């Protein structure tokens with residue numbers, strides 16, 4: 001029989017989609033409220049670092065934010081106004097994408113509903129592929145990473161911003177107390193206990209790969225020059241690397257056949 005923790009950790013796409021769909025209306029508010037506004041500063045910092053990676057190359061062509069949710073990371077890229085490029089986002093929750101389209105009306109037709117494990121884009125279509133707090137939610141991490149790397153061009157960057165448990169002893173225990181007991185209760189209260197989303201948050205973080213393991217997976221899948229940038233004592237970590245040579249393209253990638261005409265996808269207006 002499944003324990004409550006196992007139930008909370010269920011990452012089946014149907015469950016994850018339903019869960020984010022149900023909390024979508026209060027997702028932004030709760031993110032900022034429960035993190036005391038720090039989540040925005042993590043995204044801003046990540047954007048600053050990633051933008052600086054392209055300072056010398058002059059441009060990236062197109063950016064894809066995977067698991068873009070309500071579009072907060074893309075909005076930070078747009079606000080930074082340092083990357084003259086096409087911005088695209090994908091998420092499998094219609095409710096999250098609807099909110100992202102309202103937040104970013106000028107690119108609403110480039111915010112599409114789709115699965116991170118079968119990205120509907122050509123190999124090497126993007127110069128920068130990002131994913132903020134999404135990788136942990138994808139039911140098969142390797143498959144999600146492989147897809148992100150596949151659609152990134154050679155010389156491009158693949159980046160994830162993800163939670164981890166802090167290692168500093170002074171921070172670790174108070175944070176655990178807050179994250180395990182206080183945050184889920186507040187989340188439940190404010191969302192009327194929808195689908196155990198905030199118990200899932202805790203379970204999914206403590207059971208997910210640590211930043212070093214993620215970086216090792218990235219390397220195995222074809223990224224180089226991998227960097228791990230801890231933020232707020234390692235509660236969030238930016239992990240990114242460059243696709244120097246194309247390990248995956250023109251191979252028999254199981255998803256190659258899914259590559260569809262990008263202009264069709266990008267004009268897939270609601």
Ligand SMILES: C[S@@+](CC[C@H](N)C(=O)[O-])C[C@H]1O[C@@H](n2cnc3c(N)ncnc32)[C@H](O)[C@@H]1O
Pocket residue numbers: 013016017020066067068069070071072073090091092093096114115116117131132133134137138139
């Ligand atoms: C914690 S939210 C992060 C949203 C946003 N990136 C942010 O920074 O706030 C995780 C998102 O991942 C999406 N997601 C999870 N698995 C997915 C998959 N296989 N394909 C597409 N989106 C997925 C969920 O719908 C949800 O919107």
